[in-house]
Amino acid sequence: MPKRALLKHRPWLLASVAAATAFYFLSNDPIGGIQLMLLKGLGVALLAIYVLRRHLSVDGGILAAVMALSAIGDMAIEVSFIAGGAAFFLAHIAAIALYFRHRRQHPTSSQKLAGAALFIFTPVISYLLTKDAGVTFYAAGLGTMAALAWLSRFPRYRVGVGAVLFVVSDWLIFYRMGQGGQSALADWLVWPLYYSGQFMIATGVVQSLRNDLPLDRD
Incomplete structure (x- = not known):
């Protein structure tokens, strides 16, 4: 992105990274409760806000909805795994629509x-890990989203x-669910992998959409 645009919109990305980093290090802090959620x-x-500020369009709105629904899922899953999963599933449906609109013509x-x-393997491995039909259904949406993201332009x-x-x-x-308890590997890696993925998706899609604009100078 051009230097002036980067300076103009960097605060939203920096604030997003700061919030995500703070949560990672405070996730086991006694503050707990609603503040941590x-x-x-x-x-x-904050990634959703960044998207809307960078590309106010139908596609930008869909991407912002993906991020907003994911943020709701991040919070809801602390109260109910089912509620959080439902919000993420809706986020995947919105992402599927976006990637299908921008599918690669000749992969x-x-x-x-x-x-x-x-x-195929996203739901299959998810089932093998949990033996749970609900998780497998959710993972089918997750796998479809990931497949179309890979096949998008x-x-x-x-x-x-x-x-x-x-x-x-x-x-x-x-x-971790299949093991019926905590996993040190999952505890350390789940949040960094998830947030890094969302950050890459948000900035990657926005950059591509911005490149489509004629004479995009900021």
Whole structure:
């Protein structure tokens, strides 16, 4: 993005990173309760604001909805796993719509294979980790989202990889569920993988949409 635009909109990204980082280090802090829940949602909610400020359009609105629903899921899952999962599932549906609108016209064989693998193995591995039908249904939406992100015209090594990081973070959660308790690996990696994925998706899609604008100077 041009230097002036970066300076103008960087505060929203920096604030998002700061909130996400603060939550990571305070997640086991005694403050707990509603304050920690709001802090958790703030990281991705600020990405939604960033998106709207950078690209106020139908596609920007869909992407902002993806981030907003994800932020709701981040908070709701602290109260109810089902409520949080439902919010994330709706976020995946919105993302599916966005990526389908911007699907790559002539994907290579390797891209098609990677997309098919994400579509098939995301729910399969999720089921093997949990043996839970509800989780598998959710993971089918997650896998479809990731597959279409990989097959979209958006930069694969930002948006596609971001979607894959989202999948891996959820697999770690499902692994913890299947183990019936805590996992040090999941405790350390779930949030960084998830937030990094969302950050890559938001900035990657926005950059691509901005590049489509004629004479985009800021």
